[in-house]
Amino acid sequence: xxxxxxxxxxxxxxxxxxxxxxxxxxxxxxxxxxxxxxxxxxxxxxxxxxxxxxxxxxxxxxxxxxxxxxxxxxxxxxxxxxxxxxxxxxxxxxxxxxxxxxxxxxxxxxxxxxxxxxxxxxxxxxxxxxxxxxxxxxxxxxxxxxxxxxxxxxxxxxxxxxxxxxxxxxxxxxxxxxxxxxxxxxxxxxxxxxxxxxxxxxxxxxxxxxxxxxxxxxxxxxxxxxxxxxxxxxxxxxxxxxxxxxxxxxxxxxxxxxxxxxxxxxxxxxxxxxxxxxxxxxxxxxxxxxxxxxxxxxxxxxxxxxxxxxxxxxxxxxxxxxxxxxxxxxxxxxxxxxxxxxxxxxxxxxxxxxxxxxxxxxxxxxxxxxxxxxxxxxxxxxxxxxxxxxxxxxxxxxxxxxxxxxxxxxxxxxxxxxxxxxxxxxxxxxxxxxxxxxxxxxxxxxxxxxxxxxxxxxxxxxxxxxxxxxxxxxxxxxxxxxxxxxxxxxxxxxxxxxxxxxxxxxxxxxxxxxxxxxxxxxxxxxxxxxxxxxxxxxxxxxxxxxxxxxxxxxxxxxxxxxxxxxxxxxxxxxxxxxxxxxxxxxxxxxxxxxxxxxxxxxxxxxxxxxxxxxxxxxxxxxxxxxxxxxxxxxxxxxxxxxxxxxxxxx
Amino acid sequence: xxxxxxxxxxxxxxxxxxxxxxxxxxxxxxxxxxxxxxxxxxxxxxxxxxxxxxxxxxxxxxxxxxxxxxxxxxxxxxxxxxxxxxxxxxxxxxxxxxxxxxxxxxxxxxxxxxxxxxxxxxxxxxxxxxxxxxxxxxxxxxxxxxxxxxxxxxxxxxxxxxxxxxxxxxxxxxxxxxxxxxxxxxxxxxxxxxxxxxxxxxxxxxxxxxxxxxxxxxxxxxxxxxxxxxxxxxxxxxxxxxxxxxxxxxxxxxxxxxxxxxxxxxxxxxxxxxxxxxxxxxxxxxxxxxxxxxxxxxx
Numbered sequence: 042x043x044x045x046x047x048x049x050x051x052x053x054x055x056x057x058x059x060x061x062x063x064x065x066x067x068x069x070x071x072x073x074x075x076x077x078x079x080x081x082x083x084x085x086x087x088x089x090x091x092x093x094x095x096x097x098x099x100x101x102x103x104x105x106x107x108x109x110x111x112x113x114x115x116x117x118x119x120x121x122x123x124x125x126x127x128x129x130x131x132x133x134x135x136x137x138x139x140x141x142x143x144x145x146x147x148x149x150x151x152x153x154x155x156x157x158x159x160x161x162x163x164x165x166x167x168x169x170x171x172x173x174x175x176x177x178x179x180x181x182x183x184x185x186x187x188x189x190x191x192x193x194x195x196x197x198x199x200x201x202x203x204x205x206x207x208x209x210x211x212x213x214x215x216x217x218x219x220x221x222x223x224x225x226x227x228x229x230x231x232x233x234x235x236x237x238x239x240x241x242x243x244x245x246x247x248x249x250x251x252x253x254x255x256x257x258x259x260x261x262x263x264x265x266x267x268x269x270x271x272x273x274x275x276x277x278x279x280x281x282x283x284x285x286x287x288x289x290x291x292x293x294x295x296x297x298x299x300x301x302x303x304x305x306x307x308x309x310x311x312x313x314x315x316x317x318x319x320x321x322x323x324x325x326x327x328x329x330x331x332x333x334x335x336x337x338x339x340x341x342x343x344x345x346x347x348x349x350x351x352x353x354x355x356x357x358x359x360x361x362x363x364x365x366x367x368x369x370x371x372x373x374x375x376x377x378x379x380x381x382x383x384x385x386x387x388x389x390x391x392x393x394x395x396x397x398x399x400x401x402x403x404x405x406x407x408x409x410x411x412x413x414x415x416x417x418x419x420x421x422x423x424x425x426x427x428x429x430x431x432x433x434x435x436x437x438x439x440x441x442x443x444x445x446x447x448x449x450x451x452x453x454x455x456x457x458x459x460x461x462x463x464x465x466x467x468x469x470x471x472x473x474x475x476x477x478x479x480x481x482x483x484x485x486x487x488x489x490x491x492x493x494x495x496x497x498x499x500x501x502x503x504x505x506x507x508x509x510x511x512x513x514x515x516x517x518x519x520x521x522x523x524x525x526x527x528x529x530x531x532x533x534x535x536x537x538x539x540x541x542x543x544x545x546x547x548x549x550x551x552x553x554x555x556x557x558x559x560x561x562x563x564x565x566x567x568x569x570x571x572x573x574x575x576x577x578x579x580x581x582x583x584x585x586x587x588x589x590x591x592x593x594x595x596x597x598x599x600x601x602x603x604x605x606x607x608x609x610x611x612x613x614x615x616x617x618x619x620x621x622x623x624x625x626x627x628x629x630x631x632x633x634x635x636x637x638x639x640x641x642x643x644x645x646x647x648x649x650x651x652x653x654x655x656x657x658x659x660x661x662x663x664x665x666x667x668x669x670x671x672x673x674x675x676x677x678x679x680x681x682x683x684x685x686x687x688x689x690x691x
Numbered sequence: 692x693x694x695x696x697x698x699x700x701x702x703x704x705x706x707x708x709x710x711x712x713x714x715x716x717x718x719x720x721x722x723x724x725x726x727x728x729x730x731x732x733x734x735x736x737x738x739x740x741x742x743x744x745x746x747x748x749x750x751x752x753x754x755x756x757x758x759x760x761x762x763x764x765x766x767x768x769x770x771x772x773x774x775x776x777x778x779x780x781x782x783x784x785x786x787x788x789x790x791x792x793x794x795x796x797x798x799x800x801x802x803x804x805x806x807x808x809x810x811x812x813x814x815x816x817x818x819x820x821x822x823x824x825x826x827x828x829x830x831x832x833x834x835x836x837x838x839x840x841x842x843x844x845x846x847x848x849x850x851x852x853x854x855x856x857x858x859x860x861x862x863x864x865x866x867x868x869x870x871x872x873x874x875x876x877x878x879x880x881x882x883x884x885x886x887x888x889x890x891x892x893x894x895x896x897x898x899x900x901x902x903x904x905x906x907x908x909x910x911x912x913x914x915x916x917x918x919x920x921x922x923x924x925x926x927x928x929x930x931x932x933x934x935x936x937x938x939x940x941x942x943x944x945x946x947x948x949x950x951x952x953x954x955x956x957x958x959x960x961x962x963x964x965x966x967x968x969x970x971x972x973x974x975x976x977x978x979x980x981x982x983x984x985x986x987x988x989x990x
Contacts, residue, residue, distance in 0.1 A: 407807075408747070408807070410749045410751070411749060414749075417749075421751075421801075424797075425794075425797065428793070428797060429790065429793075430790060430793055430794040430797060431787060431790055431791060431794060436787075436790060439786075440783060440786050440787075443783065443786045444782065444783045444786070444843060447783070447785075447833075447834065447837050447843050448843065450834055450837055450838050450989075451837050451838060451840075451841050451842065451843065460989070463834060463985070466830050466831075466833075466834055467827040467830055467831060467978075467982075470789075470826040470827050470829070470830040471823065471826065471827055473790070473793065473826065474793070474819075474822055474823035474824075474825075474826040475823050477793055477796065477797055477819065477822070477823075478819035478820065478822075478823055480797075481797060481800045481801060481804070481815065481819055482815075482819070484801060484804075485800070485801055485803075485804030485805070485815065486804070489749065489751060489801065489804045489805040489807070490747060490804055490805065490806070490807035491747050491807040552782065552783075555781030555782070555783075555784070556781075556783075556787070559779060559781075559784075559787055562765070562779075563761075563765055563791075566761050566764075566765065567757070567758060567761050570757040570758075570760060570761045571753070571754055571757045573757075574753055574756065574757045574906075574907065574910065581741070581742040581743065581744045581905075582741060582742070582743045582744070583743070583744055583745070583746050584743050584744075584745065584746065585745065585746060585747075586745040586746075586747055586748075586806045586807055586808045586902055587743075587745070587808075587901065587902050594807070594808070596807070598808075598809045599807050599808070599809060599812055600804075600809055600811075600812020600813060600815070600816060604812070604816060605812060605815060605816040605819070606816075607816060608816055608817065608819070608820030608821075609819070609820050609823065612820065612823075612824075612971060
């Protein structure tokens with residue numbers, strides 16, 4: 042039943058864009074189709090989570106391939122956010138990328154295609170179908186990133202994206218072939234015991250790290266993420282960031298579930314890569330001036346947290362600490378849901394703000410909360426959630442990872458996994474504090490204070506359908522945060538599907554129960570306090586901001602976002618290496634001066650691109666052979682023939 | 692019953708701590724200083740005053756003081772101050788304790804940015820940078836205490852004192868030292884911030900509340916007193932043994948907190964505020980000290 046509903050959802054999503062390609066007036070039809078596709082698929086995923094595994098299989102004329110899907114608890118767990126975000130994004134796009142804008146049909150068509158293919162990736166049972174759907178997602182994302190390809194930034198982001206994505210696909214091809222070599226089927230079946238120790242298994246794990254790491258945006262493979270998510274339309278960024286990168290996480294989890302014993306070194310690699318991604322991701326995020334690039338770097342941070350959880354799970358499982366492994370997997374999987382929810386909420390509300398203020402620069406916005414109160418409230422909820430503050434959902438998944446790490450130090454008597462897992466605690470603490478810094482800066486500069494530009498002071502609230510698209514995401518964040526025990530059984534089933542060697546986690550709901558009561562207490566008291574305070578100050582006089590007595594404050598006197606972030610950028614200067622242009626005028630009379638600073642992506646701009654330029658320089662010496670003289674070309678042929686004959690005759 | 696006693700203890704005696712600190716500083720300076728109950732008189736005065744709101748602000752501006760009062764009260768419910776069990780205790784509540792203060796920091800800084808003033812923005816920039824460095828120190832201390840007590844609930848972490856002082860006294864001393872530095876940082880005390888001046892050059896916390904007035908400012912003052920009380924109570928809990936009798940334990944906590952207040956007063960009288968470039972160095976030193984405590988208990 043769930044498989045049929047999921048396939049119906051996929052089909053509806055894929056065809057949703059076609060009416061818009063035909064005629065402009067069909068945008069309402071498109072919206073209705075994609076929302077109904079999202080709802081259908083979500084119901085199918087819900088059935089898959091509560092009832093059990095279901096499958097569907099059709100023959101396919103590609104050798105080895107079969108249109109086979111299997112909706113088990115893990116697939117259903119990853120499918121739920123895919124369909125939710127597809128529906129919400131489709132609803133948002135109705136008034137965001139209106140039919141009057143350029144390439145509206147193109148955007149709707151590729152969005153539906155991408156959403157449907159994403160869902161297919163999450164439930165494919167046949168590896169060739171998995172690969173095909175993966176490629177469809179990659180290519181449709183490329184076209185969506187290049188929507189505004191008149192701008193050089195979009196073109197560059199799209200090229201970097203497709204290059205990185207195809208490196209990942211190359212590694213994925215190798216994985217599929219190696220899997221076939223080990224299991225002799227084109228299906229995701231559990232591998233023979235001991236595969237983790239032999240070279241083939243280790244090659245599989247390395248390739249998985251590369252392929253799924255690139256797709257998920259793990260450092261140092263994250264180079265494509267900031268540009269791509271900034272250039273795409275906001276609802277596309279919401280889906281790409283919310284569930285597109287989870288495709289990599291799903292692949293990694295699925296592959297790990299096939300092994301009976303993953304080598305501990307791989308777990309440690311995951312752990313360290315996750316910690317590095319989370320800390321450096323949020324550090325880079327603070328330094329950004331572009332609101333969508335900032336949110337994209339936060340996706341890198343949250344993927345780091347998810348992979349840290351997976352690393353905890355693998356390392357603890359290798360050392361026989363089953364409770365810690367359980368908590369690690371549970372935290373990682375719940376964070377997949379949480380990140381999907383709050384990141385999509387942030388992208389949709391940021392998109393609304395950018396749409397109204399006509400700029401992506403944080404320092405050109407300001408005071409939008411007075412003009413767009415609903416959007417501001419949605420962004421605030423997303424910001425509180427992503428920072429991991431109680432009583433919202435980010436806190437619950439980070440709490441699970443903290444408890445896993447703390448349990449490793451209280452449980453183990455001497456050495457063992459304790460020494461590596463306790464690194465997680467200060468890493469998560471630092472990440473959380475930096476995320477708070479970043480979102481205070483983002484929310485405060487964009488929505489609070491006085492407008493910093495003409496466009497910001499003329500901003501108006503976005504249409505009701507765009508706001509309505511954010512509502513299910515807000516409800517999801519609040520629900521998981523306030524009553525997490527409700528989701529305990531679902532999470533337990535997903536964890537059991539992800540790590541079949543662990544005992545069935547019946548204790549998950551019991552562990553999450555106390556946070557629930559605390560969260561409700563916090564929420565209740567906070568609301569009461571705010572009401573009391575508002576009652577107390579009911580009759581309040583209004584005046585200009587006092588500001589130590591300035592008579593004429595202007596918007597330019599406010600602290601800029603880059604200054605707010607300046608302290609942290611200074612602390613992380615060794616990693617970020619900001620570029621600062623501050624020419625000082627040394628003239629007798631006052632003259633004009635300008636200040637500019639930006640932080641290039643260290644891996645891309647300071648390591649990878651210079652390395653590639655060096656490779657191109659080295660390869661340039663081959664031009665000496667390309668001189669256009671036919672006689673020497675014939676000489677090359679002759680020399681090669683003689684050499685080959687001599688070699689074969691030895 | 693103990694929950695009510697603990698709540699009364701925190702709610703009623705928090706402003707007294709501010710008076711003790713001020714009187715200590717006055718004593719060291721050779722003055723007689725304001726009355727011990729001055730903070731209560733200030734609160735009463737502020738509640739009767741008119742509020743003036745800036746035209747730039749939204750509801751977030753008033754949410755800041757509200758959350759700043761609610762959060763320390765909730766955090767105090769997680770501490771075992773009157774007896775050996777906190778009113779709200781469960782596995783992993785130590786993480787909730789730290790993140791509650793992160794919640795109050797979020798809303799205080801958002802309320803500061805809401806005014807659109809350069810001074811508040813400066814305070815926000817400094818506050819978020821230094822808070823990022825103070826968090827790992829708190830967590831290292833909690834890791835060490837979790838190892839010593841073998842539990843993940845603050846009620847057990849902070850109440851096995853007699854045996855833990857036998858087992859790991861060096862680590863506990865390091866934790867207390869590191870957490871004292873964090874207390875000074877989080878509560879805007881010298882050497883991080885000067886709570887007496889209201890100039891933007893010396894302030895991190897004081898400047899963020901520059902535009903509040905009337906009852907809202909009273910809530911800000913009360914919230915900062917509560918936060919200082921809760922942090923001092925946390926340190927007192929690490930140092931003191933628990934008897935199990937609610938009244939004795941509550942009285943012992945109060946005395947220990949007032950002693951910590953005297954120590955804060957002595958520290959404030961004997962040193963000046965640090966240059967801002969030195970502040971990250973001191974916070975990283977606090978993290979390293981607590982980290983070393985973890986290394987000591989891991990052996």
